[in-house]
Amino acid sequence: MRIAAPSVRARLTLWHAGVLAIIICLFSAGALLFVRARLYRALDEQIAQDLATIEKVYREETGDLGELDHRMGMTLFEVAEGPTVIYRTTSWPPPATRPYRIRTSADATHRVSVARDETALRQTLWTLTVVFVMGIPCALSLAMAGGYLLAGRVLAPVGAMAETARRITAESLSARLPVDNPRDEFGRLAGVFNATLSRLEAAFEQLRRFTADASHELRTPLTGIRSIGEVALQRSLTAPEYREVVASMLEEVDRLTRLVENLLLLTRAEAGRIPLTRTVVDISELVGSVSDGLRVLADEKDQTWTVDVAQSVTAVCDGGILRHGVTNLLYNAIKYTPSKGMIRIATVQAPAGGAVIEVEDTGPGIASAHRERIFERFYRIDAARSRDSGGVGLGLAIARWAVEANGGRIELDSEEGRGALFRIVLPPF
């Protein structure tokens, strides 16, 4: 059978009482031994004095021992010369009914013995012992009661924290634990807990927003498909017209597929479920191949496409993941730069050994107010325009993840109306 562990309060009280009991017992025993030694030393000094007085009287005049006996009152003594007793008090040897302390001094001719009653001394010691034996449990009980109350008071914040923590759910993540004194141990604990709650709240809020945004974005193409279908059903169409309807629907399905793929990619990336395989990657080659794939889109918009890659720029990274980043930046450049604009892609080996990829365009640029936020999921500067061109605001979030997962960062140089320059900076290896 297991005995339930006692509460912290009970443990504190018991420890406190245990330590106190040891201290009090040691102190009492020490005091008792000390007092006992002092009392016996005083008694022995008195007996030594008695012996000296008797010796003196004995040497000077034997006849005065009787008078001395009278003077010394309770002290018993005997003076003998060999087997002959010279003098002895009435009750000698001392009666066995009472405790006596006997000391003898002797030389070749005579022997003096003195006995003093030590009942009073023993009584004093006994009284002291009784005081200690009765007092220690009383003191300990008081200390335990006091300790229990004190522990209760000290631990009260823990109870309050537990009570608040119990009431916190996903819906009430804004609640915080009470902090009485932020500098004491409990205050610091509550502070750490509150900081964790703040992070959780922020993460939850982000998740909630993400879900809401994702649902909203998913609804748009679905509504599109439905309305195209409904309109088509209301009229009888010719075969080419039906083909057109199906093509429009497929376009929406494409948009839906891209969105779902991007969502999946971001979610898996954030859960850390996309393993990175780092190898030495020829960055110029990677940028060249992405550029070849997208160039046709720029050609469609009559944009000038300049590829300016240095020879053998390399970095240690996961090429597949980095490709997502480069693709999205280039795709945005094409998307947001008007017809006849210019797009430049360049790679540079940084002097310190890192690799830099630049994507520059002559599009509308990005105002400083939006510069940080465009990397957030679902953030678009002009939602309507962006959606028309097929964007839902995930491209840059994915690009940032793709670069940061590889240990790099994305920098942005842009002024409104003056084009944009995105720079991927990869660390040296």
Ligand code: ADP
């Ligand atoms: P989207 O899918 O809407 O393109 P992104 O995350 O790729 O989403 O970009 C977020 C927003 O940043 C876009 O809506 C757009 O307004 C702005 N943006 C991105 N790239 C450029 C660029 N090269 N020039 C101007 N604006 C851009």
